[in-house]
Amino acid sequence: MAKQDYYATLGVTRDASADDLKRAYRKLAMQYHPDRNPGDKQAETKFKDVNEAYDVLKDDQKRSAYDRFGHAAFEGGGGGPGAGMGGFDFSAAGDLGDIFDQMFGMGRRGGARPRTGADLRQAVEIDLVDAFNGTKVNLRVATRVKCESCDGSGSADKGQAAATCPTCQGAGKVRAQQGFFLIERTCPTCNGQGRVIRNPCRICHGAGTVQRDRSLSVSIPAGVEDGTRIRLSGEGEAGGPGAQNGDLYVHVAVRPHEFFQREQANILMRVPLRMTQAALGDEVEVPVIDGTRAKVKIPPGTQTGDQFRLRGKGFSVLRSAVRGDMFIQVAVETPQNLTPKQRELLEAFEAEAKSSVKGSPDHEGFFAKVAAFFEGGRG
Ligand SMILES: [Zn+2]
Ligand SMILES: [Zn+2]
Numbered sequence: 001m002a003k004q005d006y007y008a009t010l011g012v013t014r015d016a017s018a019d020d021l022k023r024a025y026r027k028l029a030m031q032y033h034p035d036r037n038p039g040d041k042q043a044e045t046k047f048k049d050v051n052e053a054y055d056v057l058k059d060d061q062k063r064s065a066y067d068r069f070g071h072a073a074f075e076g077g078g079g080g081p082g083a084g085m086g087g088f089d090f091s092a093a094g095d096l097g098d099i100f101d102q103m104f105g106m107g108r109r110g111g112a113r114p115r116t117g118a119d120l121r122q123a124v125e126i127d128l129v130d131a132f133n134g135t136k137v138n139l140r141v142a143t144r145v146k147c148e149s150c151d152g153s154g155s156a157d158k159g160q161a162a163a164t165c166p167t168c169q170g171a172g173k174v175r176a177q178q179g180f181f182l183i184e185r186t187c188p189t190c191n192g193q194g195r196v197i198r199n200p201c202r203i204c205h206g207a208g209t210v211q212r213d214r215s216l217s218v219s220i221p222a223g224v225e226d227g228t229r230i231r232l233s234g235e236g237e238a239g240g241p242g243a244q245n246g247d248l249y250v251h252v253a254v255r256p257h258e259f260f261q262r263e264q265a266n267i268l269m270r271v272p273l274r275m276t277q278a279a280l281g282d283e284v285e286v287p288v289i290d291g292t293r294a295k296v297k298i299p300p301g302t303q304t305g306d307q308f309r310l311r312g313k314g315f316s317v318l319r320s321a322v323r324g325d326m327f328i329q330v331a332v333e334t335p336q337n338l339t340p341k342q343r344e345l346l347e348a349f350e351a352e353a354k355s356s357v358k359g360s361p362d363h364e365g366f367f368a369k370v371a372a373f374f375e376g377g378r379g
Contacts, residue, residue: 003071006053012024028046035167117144123253126224134219144238145210145214154206163197193243209238218232266326278330280300309325
């Protein structure tokens with residue numbers, strides 16, 4: 001296979017300067033770029049030839065080898081990553097980045113086709129009791145699903161696979177030299193898929209996916225905490241042709257409960273008591289998160305803030321049989337809107353209380369100190 005002279009390919013003379021080469025290369029690469037010549041085999045070949053010629057001539061060492069030995073200088077082995085492309089090493093295709101940037105600037109054809117489907121995020125709110133028991137929630141997710149018309153291939157030609165991308169030769173990536181750096185980027189022609197669709201599906205326009213509302217049922221495990229993120233692998237948006245689906249992340253928010261307040265594996269419950277219950281002692285029945293009831297013994301003389309522990313009546317720990325405890329925190333309520341009879345009884349109680357120092361030790365102690373404080377201040 002006779003190869004054209006590299007200088008002739010770029011349309012420059014043998015004494016062309018680096019700038020001349022660059023200018024000629026840019027002009028031709030733009031002209032024959034596959035994005036501007038979709039389906040044109042000749043342009044595709046030309047584009048490759050231009051890149052190959054420039055790759056050699058821009059490098060002083062390679063250029064002098066070429067000047068002395070011609071194409072023979074680069075034949076036989078050592079083709080590197082581009083070995084399958086007639087010795088053209090794509091990794092060294094200088095300034096390709098610039099070209100692509102310019103192509104981008106001129107507007108890319110078609111819609112972007114992501115490599116992997118996008119991840120989706122969906123928030124759900126559940127009751128604390130459901131969080132305790134575990135539950136199932138039904139979600140309606142607006143997402144992209146596989147196009148049925150083309151079975152996700154994106155191609156209108158039934159069963160016909162897409163063609164290998166002419167820009168990256170199916171690698172999905174191109175490498176470009178930028179100064180000292182070799183930068184690898186997603187191939188802009190095929191968006192990293194390595195394949196391009198010649199005859200796009202009329203329903204999905206080559207994307208392989210279509211927008212659709214999907215219903216799905218999600219199991220929320222028992223013991224789930226507020227703010228938990230559940231990952232459903234592959235339940236995100238469908239990927240493009242041959243690509244993987246994204247994931248669906250379900251963010252679980254747990255609504256505050258009117259009785260139960262969760263603190264890790266424990267549950268705190270505030271129970272208001274009548275002043276007399278607290279003073280005389282009593283037994284109260286409280287609800288438990290598992291739907292049962294529990295009795296709590298209130299000893300005589302219970303104060304606001306006193307806590308009683310019910311072992312094993314707390315929250316279940318995620319993925320275990322262990323349960324935390326429930327803490328009952330008492331608040332003593334001062335009676336209001338007294339009936340005449342209550343008033344009478346409490347007045348009698350008060351008269352009695354004044355003669356009993358032991359009945360309210362905090363109260364007595366406090367006012368004894370206040371009296372001492374005033375006397376001390378005068379002295
Ligand atoms: Zn490509
Ligand atoms: Zn389709």
